[in-house]
Amino acid sequence: MASHPDLAPVAPVAPVAGDQTWHADTPPGEARWFAGAAAAAAVATEGGNPLVAAANALLNLIPQIRYTVHHPNPAWLREHLANEIRQFEERARSAGATPEQIGAARYGLCTALDEAAALTPWGGAGDWSANSLLVAFHNETWGGEKFFELLNRLMQQPREQLNLLELLYYCLVLGFEGRYRVLDNGRAQLDDLRHTLARTIRGVRGDYDAALSAHWRDEIAREDPHRFGIPLWACAALTVLMGFGVYVGLDLALAGRSDKAFAMIGRLQIPSVRLQAAEPQAVRPVPPPRLAGFLAPEIAEGLVEVRDATDRSVIVLRGDGLFESGSATVIDRYQPTLARVAAALARVPGAVVVAGYTDNVPVHSARFPSNWDLSVERAQAVAAILAARLGDASRVRAEGRGATDPVAPNDSAANRARNRRVEITLLAAPPKLAAPGAGDAP
Template structure:
């Protein structure tokens, strides 16, 4: 049995002519627009979302895919307007106007090739949706609309909220054959028609499930719609300029970081240049001398025996180191040009045996060890070494680390940088500047015993 036969086809022709012709345009006769409302703004214009749904139906119909939706566009657009109109000046005229629109819908649908059964079923659903929209208004629910509704006039029934969904269930059994009618009923639901679900417990949730199921059924047959409501919403699509240069966000962030790093580096180098001058001024400071009265009898220092010079005699002979033994200390001088590459703080591999011999010599004598790095007065400006002082510190730390590892006692060794301070020769020639580039290893020993020339009795140094 065709799902469209009963109850709609048998009543289609008997109901024609139930309304008279519509009066002249209401806006011209009364000076009012048919859908104008006197309610405050925000209380009666709530059909924006539904109106968009009706516009979507218009867009689908405009593509030529559904003759029923195309023929019913005018009536579908009226459903949300009727529902949210608080006051209407002439409901009788409105009903006559809707009746004429329904007849025009039938004519358009027949012209588009729709079958009589489809037209009758579509008319039944449109009348039901329009009647419900009017019945929910103050001017339609309390008046004689229900007694003289569109459904009564065209189908001699007072309420179609039950049969609408009975028809929908039968149509969903044949979605491919009844796709056009299913889409029309879907738009009625989207535009707010509820029917029997309005009075059921949890009816809104059940209706939502039914609407989603219907949407999936339609999509499975027709496929997805174009995301745009209209393919011709603008006259001409602007062509992308292939030569247009677009800078990505990450590139802007990277450029900002690079600029910030450059500013930081510039300030760091400027500060380093000034720090060299400050260290040089500190190095030139002279501690004021104070003349003290010599104590009687005068102490005579005995000639100190060589502590390290004898042990490092081979290295001294090769010119690798210089050793100065004093009463309370011994100083080992390493030439920087043989110890490091230019502008580097890494000890050259061939100098490792020499440092091993120095560490072995230091292990023979107790005392604290101070490793001091020195440079010439030629400024150094690099990312790693912003100043001569930074270079001298890292060179001293490199030598101190090797000695501490060989001695096995890191607490004995301390590193410090002196920069260009305390030169051993004027920085007026390449040879003299090479002498100033050095590392000095100072071994601090216990003070020696002192003897008096008169008594020859030994005593501790003061």
């Protein structure tokens, strides 16, 4: 598979493979970003796998998208990826692929490209997931589970489905993880699956020829002996790659230390202070439930938990049902529940604090360097929805708590799921006490 060109400034180019046309008025940032894909499409025209050859430009874009921190126009990129997918279908159809093979290959490519974009700061804010490639072509919001179901079915017929298996294998090699991203020991399981798939493909395809060219020694002998052995662009690319590797390593190290720091802060204990006994105060009356009654249907369905106390009410939302794994975008089907929560909060005056929590499994990505960053963005996402529905943003405040204050030990998948949550606390004014002696008058 051809390597993707560097994203350097380029001049507008003429149409190339896939009928991709550039115009002089194309914004420079957009032209730089997509120019390499069009050039790569012209490279993969030969080889034993027509699906991989047809998808070469899209495959080259997967790692480029995943590690791009900023993009000038994500909507433009999504539209061009959609056009490239349609051109992939035409190339694959011309190469003799069946409609079933094209549909399965398109599903895998859409899923891998969507995941790569969703893990970036510019693609994980919600707009991409709401208008993803998988939604556009297959009317599905997440393919991280179905991708591997499809792969398992294809591996039952490796000889008949070899081209598709190789295409999905390239998606895995280029970083697609799907459901394994959130599973316990998921990386090791995914490595085992990749090795198994590689052995299956090699068993059908056979070993490659030992020599790629029959006359490779003659070509080397005719080269200019005074020519520098390594191109300058390769040295520059290697330097950039090494610098990027150092940056990523330092970023991950800093994120790991920050998680430990947040955990230590959470374990700090405030020194106890012994106070002199005060005179008995009048017992505050226990207020009736503020929110539990209104949210009784949601409580019965297990969507929320509600704790009403004297001075506050706490609504607990399970994070696994509220967000997709590794995302801070509220799932659409949970919007009605948040609307009911906002309606309940609107009935009672008081400040609202939205706190996000995670489990203790470290999260390190370009978008979320640490668990605390993930918890902050999840709390902000819920707070924004509540503030919009309450009509008073000054009432709502968002906080990230990371892995602090777990409600259960992080020693099992079930307990970690309980700790992944968002708590909405209503700080209500306490009830007024009756004046001393009130009611004793004759």
